[in-house]
Amino acid sequence: MGEHFIAAGFDVDIHNDEMSGLFAAQNKHYDIVLLDIVTSNFDGFELLKALREACRCPIIVITSREDHFDIIYSLEIGADDYLVKPIHQSILIARIKASIRRSSYAEKNSDEYVLSINNLSLCQTTQKSYCNDELLNLTAIEFNLLYFLMSYVGKTISKESIAKCVLGRTISYNDHCIEMHISNIRKKITLLSSNNESSNIKTIRGSGYVFLASSSRSSESYQKKEISA
Numbered sequence: 153m154g155e156h157f158i159a160a161g162f163d164v165d166i167h168n169d170e171m172s173g174l175f176a177a178q179n180k181h182y183d184i185v186l187l188d189i190v191t192s193n194f195d196g197f198e199l200l201k202a203l204r205e206a207c208r209c210p211i212i213v214i215t216s217r218e219d220h221f222d223i224i225y226s227l228e229i230g231a232d233d234y235l236v237k238p239i240h241q242s243i244l245i246a247r248i249k250a251s252i253r254r255s256s257y258a259e260k261n262s263d264e265y266v267l268s269i270n271n272l273s274l275c276q277t278t279q280k281s282y283c284n285d286e287l288l289n290l291t292a293i294e295f296n297l298l299y300f301l302m303s304y305v306g307k308t309i310s311k312e313s314i315a316k317c318v319l320g321r322t323i324s325y326n327d328h329c330i331e332m333h334i335s336n337i338r339k340k341i342t343l344l345s346s347n348n349e350s351s352n353i354k355t356i357r358g359s360g361y362v363f364l365a366s367s368s369r370s371s372e373s374y375q376k377k378e379i380s381a
Contacts, residue, residue, distance in 0.1 A: 156241045162248075170199050178206040183252045185211045189226070197229060204230030208279065210251040210292050214239070227332040232293040233319075234329075250320040255279070255292040267302045270352060270366050271345070274299050283344040293318065294337050297330075301353065301363040310360040334361060 157164045165180075167173030177185060185203055189196025203211055210232040215222070218236045226234050232251060235244065265276040272288075274281045279295055281288040290298065297318045301309060311330050315323040323329065338353060354362050 160245045174202050177203050182209050184209055184248055187213050189213055189215050201229050210255050224332055227329055228336055230291055232291055254296055269302055283341050286344045294333055297333050298337050305363050308356045308359050308362045
């Protein structure tokens with residue numbers, strides 16, 4: 153498989169041993185990580201958790217196991233995407249490029265932009281997020297999804313729009329990845345929240361999601377400001 157990536161212009165490191173792969177992720181900068189949880193000699197989910205703690209780049213799980221539990225659990229513990237084999241090489245490379253493009257979009261800008269609403273603050277350039285001034289450990293997809301909702305504070309955004317703008321693809325009726333990412337964001341915010349900021353992400357049944365400023369603050373608390381690098 154590596155030769156296809158090299159032909160597409162990627163520099164590739166291949167690790168068939170889990171510990172060497174994890175060590176590399178902890179000590180090198182990667183734009184993306186592909187993980188086959190089936191070929192893992194030990195619990196692939198535990199390796200996924202460790203990789204998520206080690207790096208902030210997108211992680212795509214590639215596996216032959218088309219199991220709803222595996223898909224949901226992988227997304228919950230840190231995967232940004234879940235692809236079932238067999239998958240055409242050109243499609244896989246396109247999905248990889250889309251993931252890298254989304255995660256590195258902010259770094260291509262020379263300015264830093266910060267969204268601050270209620271006790272949440274997201275910096276587009278550094279891809280860092282904070283809740284009550286504590287670091288909020290979001291995956292790349294979770295960050296982009298939350299930033300997207302906060303950018304349209306008070307407006308209902310459909311699942312289809314979120315999938316297209318954040319995931320870079322359309323979703324089927326039975327695809328629950330958006331719900332899983334929203335759920336993960338809410339859980340992580342709740343852990344750092346004293347004022348239930350997670351309730352600011354409202355589910356509008358049949359329509360989508362909306363990010364609301366808290367009732368004690370007006371919509372003018374929304375800020376998009378340029379700061380020095």
